[in-house]
Amino acid sequence: MSRVYNFSAGPAMLPEPVLEQVREELLDWRGTGMSVMEMSHRGKAFVAIAEEAEAELRALAGIPEHYEVLFLQGGASLQFAMVPLNLLRGKGKADYVNTGSWSTKAIKEARRFCEVNVAASSEASRFTTIPPQAEWRLDPDAAYVHYTPNETIGGVEFHWVPDTGDVPLVADMSSTILSRPLEVERFGLIYAGAQKNIGPAGLTLVIVREDLVGHAGPGVPSMLDYRTHAEAGSMANTPPTFAWYVAGLVFKWIRDQGGLAAMAERNRRKAEKLYAFIDGSDFYHNPVDPACRSWMNVPFTLARPELDGAFLEGAAEAGLSTLKGHRSVGGMRASLYNAMPEAGVDALIDYMAEFERRHG
Structure with missing residues (x-):
């Protein structure tokens, strides 16, 4: 068998040492006689896998204790709705920066739940640049500011973190997370689909400051409430166990690379x-x-x-x-x-x- 160089935007290639370990452990994880895919998510074996993965991620990215780390499903696209449903906190509007296809989709979904102020847009340049922050029209009454640090389709990337003062900064980091050091405390919430730098498709990471959890309105379904998942350790329902396990191996691989x-x-x-x-x-x-x-x-x-x-x-x-x-x-x-x-x-x-x- 000859492996190719896979330049896919996602699902993307995984580190070969990780795939080799998965192959080695596929039928029998550490003497349990079963695959991780067959384990109860509430059993001691998988709970240990989950806890170890979270610890590795926290150490790798320098995630402070006052941030929740959630291992969810639904992709970044579900977060387009979960963010406003959880972070509006009684306010009626949010700021969004539009720099490409994924920003546009996030804006469209957010408009179902609140007034969206497009604080800046590079649509006039066919999304080939990023408006300097001096030109942004941020609303001081916005519940949060949302942006997409890297636009997978257009190939446009922020090489700086916006300054939004006391207004929580929200980032869709699906295609850039773990590609460089991360100043978590500059963000209120970070979310990312796993299928680019983290692991297999099916897992979504959410890193959210504790004070932003628990503010979903009364009509928000429980499974779309961050508090539900934070209180249950991301196991309010059956999580994507295999993807979570592979993500933990990827975190270790990144650590081993330096x-x-x-x-x-x-x-x-x-x-x-x-x-x-x-x-x-x-x-x-x-x-x-x-x-x-x-x-x-x-x-x-x-x-x-x-x-x-x-x-x-x-x-x-x-x-x-x-x-x-x-x-x-x-x-x-x-x-x-x-x-x-x-x-x-x-x-x-x-x-x-x-x-x-x-x-x-």
Whole structure:
């Protein structure tokens, strides 16, 4: 069997050492005679797995004790609703910053529950940049400020954390969490789908400051109330046990790689190498403002779009998988999450150079 370099935006590749450990433990986890997938989530074995995973994450990301860590389901898309349902706290409006497709979806869902003030938007630039905070029109009466630090589709990323004063800052970190050090205390709430830097699809992390928990209105279903999950240790119902277990292994793998500082250096190096090649070519183009380019998702187009099919076919033959851009923007997209080795980026650049030589 030959593994490919998987550039998918998610579900994304996982670290091979983690997959190997999963394979080793798949039928019999530590002498229990059963797979983690077969365990009761309330049994001692899985409770130990869950507690260890949370401890690893807290240590890795420096999560203070006064923040709850929730292991939930429903993806980031469910959080588009859970955030306003829990964080409005009697207020009727919230601030949102619109920098791409996922911001737009979060705004659309929030409008079902409150008045949304779009404090800033880069839609006029086709979401290729980020409005400087000096231009934001924040409402001091907003319940919270929501933004998307990295837009997976457009490849636009904040390389700074907004200052929102006493208004809680909420971040959809699905595609950037654990890719670099994280100042948790600058946020009221962080949420992230797992399927990019954390583990398999099906798990959603929520890191929320304790004082923001317990304010859901009387009409909010109990399973959409953060307090329900905080009080039950994320086990108010059967959690995504296997994904939780694999996430714990990924947290340990990141720790063994040197932690988030080491991840940041590696991710920066991978991205800069690919952008440098694209910028040095007349055949490939990246549309994003260089100051806002994503480390995680690198979109690019070919000078001759009619060659897109041939490019993808040749890439697949070279062991470079899932490079097709999102249907809304076209072109190509290379996702460079934590598990993507630098050798994968080198292989992609070599292929791109050869393709340009033959077709440029």
